[in-house]
Amino acid sequence: MHIKISIAHQQLTLFDEQAQPAKKYLISSAKKGIGQEYGSFCTPLGMHIIRARIGEHQPVNTVFVRRRPTGEIYTPELAARFLERDWILTRILWLSGCERGFNRLGSVDTMRRYIYIHGSPDSVEMGKPGSIGCIRMHNRDLLDLFARVPVRTKVEIQAE
Numbered sequence: 001m002h003i004k005i006s007i008a009h010q011q012l013t014l015f016d017e018q019a020q021p022a023k024k025y026l027i028s029s030a031k032k033g034i035g036q037e038y039g040s041f042c043t044p045l046g047m048h049i050i051r052a053r054i055g056e057h058q059p060v061n062t063v064f065v066r067r068r069p070t071g072e073i074y075t076p077e078l079a080a081r082f083l084e085r086d087w088i089l090t091r092i093l094w095l096s097g098c099e100r101g102f103n104r105l106g107s108v109d110t111m112r113r114y115i116y117i118h119g120s121p122d123s124v125e126m127g128k129p130g131s132i133g134c135i136r137m138h139n140r141d142l143l144d145l146f147a148r149v150p151v152r153t154k155v156e157i158q159a160e
Helices: 076-081 139-148
Strands: 002-006 011-015 021-026 046-054 062-065 068-073 089-097 116-120 135-138 154-158
Touching: 011 139, 021 135, 021 139, 089 139, 116 139, 135 139
Parallel strands: 002 154, 116 135
Antiparallel strands: 002 011, 011 021, 046 089, 046 154, 062 068, 062 089, 089 116
16 A cells, blocks of 8 residues: 655545555645755655554544644634644644655655645645645545555655
C-alpha cells in the first residue's frame, strides 16, 4: 500500500498492495506552490512516510494545535472568533521525508517543518492550492484514508 499526491491535479491516490488505485481524493496543497525549505510555506516534493497517526478516536472537527486536541470542536462561530488560525481538524498524518538533503534533515526536513495530511473545515475548497504547506482534505475523506493506512505507509508527493 502506498500514496501518491499530485500537486498539478490536487489529488491524492491510495494504491493497494497490488499497486492498483484503490481510492482517489481531492486535496488542497500549498497556496505558495512547491518547495522544500523551512519557512517557505510550500508543499515539499519527494518520497515520504507517514511517521505518526494522530487523533484516533477524537470526534470529527476536533481542533488540533501543535498536534494536540485543544478541547474545541470546529464551528463557523469558532472560526469567526479566531480568523488567524490555520485549522487542523479531525486527524493528522504526520509526514517524514526519506531523501537526505532534499526533504530530510537540515533546512529541508519535512517532519521538522510539521507537514501533515490533515482535515479541514467543510467550507474549505478542495481541488486548488490553499494551505500553508500541508495537504488538506475534507474530514470525511481523511477519516476514510486514516482508517486504511498504517504508520510507515509510503507517500510520494509529485509536482505533476
